[in-house]
Amino acid sequence: GEEDNTNEKEYKIKYKILEASLPFVQEHGWTKNAISEGARTVGYPGTAHGLFPRGGAELVQYFYVICNQQLAQTLKKETEAADPSKCKEPALFIQGAVEKRLRMIIPYIGMWPQALVIMSLPPNVPPALANLLTLVDDICYYAGDRSVDFSWYSRRVALAGIYKMTELYMIQDKSADFEETWHFLGRRIEDVSQL
Amino acid sequence: MFHKNRDHCRHSGHLFHLRTVQRQHQAMHRAMLIKAPVVPSGVRYVSRSSREIESMIRVNHAGELGADRIYAGQMAVLGRTSVGPLIQHMWEQEKEHKAKFEDLINNYRVRPTALVPIWNVAGFVLGAGSALLGPKAAMACTVAVESVIVDHYNDQIRTLMSDQEANKELLQVIQKFRDDEQEHHDAGLGHGAEQTPFYKIFTEGIKLGCKAAIAISKVV
Numbered sequence A: 001g002e003e004d005n006t007n008e009k010e011y012k013i014k015y016k017i018l019e020a021s022l023p024f025v026q027e028h029g030w031t032k033n034a035i036s037e038g039a040r041t042v043g044y045p046g047t048a049h050g051l052f053p054r055g056g057a058e059l060v061q062y063f064y065v066i067c068n069q070q071l072a073q074t075l076k077k078e079t080e081a082a083d084p085s086k087c088k089e090p091a092l093f094i095q096g097a098v099e100k101r102l103r104m105i106i107p108y109i110g111m112w113p114q115a116l117v118i119m120s121l122p123p124n125v126p127p128a129l130a131n132l133l134t135l136v137d138d139i140c141y142y143a144g145d146r147s148v149d150f151s152w153y154s155r156r157v158a159l160a161g162i163y164k165m166t167e168l169y170m171i172q173d174k175s176a177d178f179e180e181t182w183h184f185l186g187r188r189i190e191d192v193s194q195l
Numbered sequence B: 001m002f003h004k005n006r007d008h009c010r011h012s013g014h015l016f017h018l019r020t021v022q023r024q025h026q027a028m029h030r031a032m033l034i035k036a037p038v039v040p041s042g043v044r045y046v047s048r049s050s051r052e053i054e055s056m057i058r059v060n061h062a063g064e065l066g067a068d069r070i071y072a073g074q075m076a077v078l079g080r081t082s083v084g085p086l087i088q089h090m091w092e093q094e095k096e097h098k099a100k101f102e103d104l105i106n107n108y109r110v111r112p113t114a115l116v117p118i119w120n121v122a123g124f125v126l127g128a129g130s131a132l133l134g135p136k137a138a139m140a141c142t143v144a145v146e147s148v149i150v151d152h153y154n155d156q157i158r159t160l161m162s163d164q165e166a167n168k169e170l171l172q173v174i175q176k177f178r179d180d181e182q183e184h185h186d187a188g189l190g191h192g193a194e195q196t197p198f199y200k201i202f203t204e205g206i207k208l209g210c211k212a213a214i215a216i217s218k219v220v
Helices: A002-028 A032-041 A046-051 A056-081 A090-103 A106-119 A122-142 A150-171 A176-193 B018-033 B051-078 B084-107 B116-132 B135-163 B168-190 B199-219
Strands: none
Touching: A002 A032, A002 A046, A002 A056, A002 A106, A032 A046, A032 A056, A056 A090, A056 A106, A056 A122, A090 A122, A090 A150, A090 A176, A106 A122, A106 A150, A122 A150, A150 A176, B051 B084, B051 B116, B051 B135, B051 B168, B051 B199, B084 B168, B116 B135, B116 B199, B135 B168, B135 B199
C-alpha cells in the first residue's frame, strides 16, 4: 500500500545515486566520497551519502547485483535464441558466462581489490555470499542444470570456487586483454569436467 | 473429528487441468523471473520469488520426497500382501506430486532442500519400519503423516489466500494435493489404522517427527 510506495520511491532514489556514483569509483574508490560525488551529479546534496549507512559496501553490492542481472538477461536471451541443434556444450557455456561476468569488472579493475576487501568484512559477508550464490545459480540454470537434489549444491559450490579463483587471478593479471585469466579459467573448468 | 480440515478454505472443488494452465504460467513466469527484483541495501538475499514462496515450495518438495520414500519402504515389505495395491495407488499419486514440485522448483528458481539424502533414508526407514510392524501399523503411519501434511497444506493455503490472483497457480496445486492427501488419510483409517496397538503413541510420535522435518526443510 502506501508504505510500499514510499519504500519503492526510496529505492529508486538510492539506485539513481549509486548508479551515478560508479563513474567516480576510479578516482575515489568504493567509498562515501564516490557516493557524495555521484549524488551531486543527480541533484542531491553531497550529504546524501548518509542514505547509505554501510558506505562503500553498498556501492559494491549495487554494482555486483546489476552485473548479475545483466548477465542473467544476456544468458536468458542466449538460451532462448539458440538453435536447438547447435546447443552449446555446458562446459563451454559456463566458461563463456564466467568470462562475460568477469569482463564486467574490467572497467573497475584498478579498484577491485579494494572491493574484495570490503566484501570480506564480517558485516558484508552475508550479502556477498548471497550475490555469489545468485550468480552461480543463474549460470548453472541457463547452462541447463535442472537438478533438484544434492547435486544442485555440489555444482554451484564448485562453480563458485572456480569463479572466485579466476577473479583473484584476474586482479593480478597484467597480460593483454587478460588472456592469461581466460586460459586459467579454461584449465579450471577442464579440471572440474574431469571429475 | 478427522474431517474438520476439509471445511476450511475450500475453493469451489473443481479439478483444474494442470497441463494447459501449467504451460501458460510457465511462459508467464519465465518472463517475470528476470524482472529486476527490488534490492534493499541491507538484505541478505536477492531472490526471484519471495522468501515465503520459496520456502513453501522447498518444504513441499521435501515432504513429497519423504512421502515417496515412505511408500517405497512400505511397498518393499507389504508389496505382495492384500494392502499392496492400495499402497501402490497412493505411491503413484505421491510420485506425481513430487514431479510437480520439482517442476515448480525449476520454474520459480527455488533452492531445493539440502537434506535430500537424509530425507530419502529417513522416509524409507519409516515406511519399511512401520510396515514390518504389520499392515495396520503401516496404515497408522500413513494416517499420521497425511494428517500432518493436510494441516501443513491448509496453513499454506491460508497464507496464499492473502493474494489469490498472484498466487493462483500455487494455490490450485496445493489445494488439489491437499485433497489427495486427505483421501490417503481417510483410506488409511478405513483400512484399520486405529486398530494398531499403541495407536495413539505411535501416531503422535510420527507426527512429531514430521513436524520437525517440516520446520527444518523450510529453512535448510
